[in-house]
């Protein structure tokens with residue numbers, strides 16, 4: 375029996391729901407040829423419930439956009455190891471045990487990334503923006519703009535947890 379069109383569209387919609395497509399064509403994400411880049415991201419939350427956003431340094435894709443600090447996993451690293459290393463390298467702190475929270479696939483023109491968002495409530499050391507980033511402790515709605523497209527869903531998830 376031939377596949378019914380409504381079913382087919384339903385399936386396609388469901389697939390596309392799982393991937394956040396940024397600045398591009400739908401066909402880009404379905405060719406199956408792009409490697410997924412794994413990224414560890416830290417949602418630092420302070421005692422009053424504010425969270426830390428940092429600006430992307432000059433020279434990187436989407437420079438100047440606001441994001442949560444983090445970066446790509448190196449070969450053989452776990453998400454936690456990468457997060458620990460990135461937050462030490464980029465913002466000068468030593469984190470406690472992170473809480474694995476949510477994942478999001480994002481299809482950018484420059485890369486297909488899987489973001490592993492972790493909540494971090496304990497850390498030591500003073501914030502030191504080692505790549506010249508701007509930073510801000512934020513609450514909802516955030517006061518900084520523009521927010522990186524792959525970071526926007528996090529603001530929705532945080533809002534959902536507050537109601």
Ligand SMILES: Nc1nc2c([nH]c(=O)n2[C@H]2C[C@H](O)[C@@H](COP(=O)(O)OP(=O)(O)OP(=O)(O)O)O2)c(=O)[nH]1
Nearest residue numbers: 413415441442443444445446480485487522524525
């Ligand atoms: N750190 C971080 N990256 C994010 C967020 N949202 C989002 O889409 N991304 C994307 C942007 C990039 O494509 C990717 C992170 O890669 P990156 O280039 O910043 O990582 P990195 O620090 O390891 O970079 P580098 O060593 O290559 O300079 O994840 C977020 O909230 N935080």
